[in-house]
Amino acid sequence: MLEFNKVYNVDSDEFMLELIKAGVTFDLILTDPPYNLHKDFGNDSDCLDIPDFLRENRSRIEKCAQLLKPNGSLLWFGIHNYIGYLQTIMYEAGLYYRRMNIWHYDNGFTRSKRMPAHTFEPFLWFSKSDRKWTYNADDVRVPYKSAERLKNPVYYKGKNGERKVWTPNPNGALRGDIWDFPTLAGSLYKKERTDHPTQKPESLITELIKAYCPKDKDGLYCGTIFDPFHGSGTLGICCEKLNRDGHRIQWIGSEIESKWCRVANKRLEALG
Numbered sequence: 001m002l003e004f005n006k007v008y009n010v011d012s013d014e015f016m017l018e019l020i021k022a023g024v025t026f027d028l029i030l031t032d033p034p035y036n037l038h039k040d041f042g043n044d045s046d047c048l049d050i051p052d053f054l055r056e057n058r059s060r061i062e063k064c065a066q067l068l069k070p071n072g073s074l075l076w077f078g079i080h081n082y083i084g085y086l087q088t089i090m091y092e093a094g095l096y097y098r099r100m101n102i103w104h105y106d107n108g109f110t111r112s113k114r115m116p117a118h119t120f121e122p123f124l125w126f127s128k129s130d131r132k133w134t135y136n137a138d139d140v141r142v143p144y145k146s147a148e149r150l151k152n153p154v155y156y157k158g159k160n161g162e163r164k165v166w167t168p169n170p171n172g173a174l175r176g177d178i179w180d181f182p183t184l185a186g187s188l189y190k191k192e193r194t195d196h197p198t199q200k201p202e203s204l205i206t207e208l209i210k211a212y213c214p215k216d217k218d219g220l221y222c223g224t225i226f227d228p229f230h231g232s233g234t235l236g237i238c239c240e241k242l243n244r245d246g247h248r249i250q251w252i253g254s255e256i257e258s259k260w261c262r263v264a265n266k267r268l269e270a271l272g
């Protein structure tokens with residue numbers, strides 16, 4: 001029996017096979033795997049030649065496809081260099097394209113003058129079904145960009161051609177596919193930062209959980225979420241913080257390096 005809400009110190013390539021054999025499935029697989037940018041995670045998982053990178057990712061994406069519930073979704077972070085390859089693999093794995101989202105930030109760190117500075121990382125959203133999936137649009141509304149537009153009535157045509165007046169939603173505008181959240185660079189985020197070289201900000205991951213986690217009839221998040229490349233444990237922390245507000249998310253994270261599992265468990269302990 002799989003125990004939820006904990007970190008597994010395992011090789012996810014093997015662990016996912018065990019989960020498939022055991023018939024486990026998830027509402028959401030939200031993961032940030034090695035981008036192949038030669039980051040030092042304590043292993044060589046980010047330093048593959050392209051054929052190995054593709055072989056490994058194909059096998060992982062195919063396993064993830066089997067681990068999704070019928071209405072489940074896969075959210076997969078990547079980098080512009082290789083995201084096209086991964087998108088092709090997802091189509092070939094029989095998943096359905098929903099959107100290429102962009103994580104955009106203005107506070108990245110760069111010294112190179114040979115190219116534009118990095119300001120985004122794409123993340124792909126594919127669903128298991130072409131008809132049904134979870135996207136809680138109202139949970140992730142954003143402030144309207146311009147108050148100017150709200151000063152005068154805005155008219156639009158209704159279904160039968162009648163003139164209707166548009167009124168702004170008090171909770172803000174529908175979010176677009178560019179998700180603006182700062183990276184953890186700089187002294188402002190020192191408290192949140194661990195030693196992990198590619199730790200994702202809790203602000204971004206929490207927003208994604210709110211958008212993509214199924215809810216119960218009382219509006220509480222209650223889905224099952226898996227992060228097979230859990231690193232310093234951001235996914236688990238964000239789920240647990242929501243659970244402390246009364247939600248009932250069941251999550252698991254798996255990570256090959258014991259060092260990062262220790263970091264993740266320390267972060268969880270610090271929540272009390």
Ligand SMILES: C[S@@+](CC[C@H](N)C(=O)[O-])C[C@H]1O[C@@H](n2cnc3c(N)ncnc32)[C@H](O)[C@@H]1O
Nearest residue numbers: 011012032041045199200229231232234255256
């Ligand atoms: C990009 S990092 C994830 C960072 C994470 N999102 C965070 O906020 O800390 C990818 C992680 O995948 C881990 N990893 C690489 N190969 C793995 C494998 N076969 N099984 C499990 N984890 C693996 C690496 O050690 C690294 O910590």
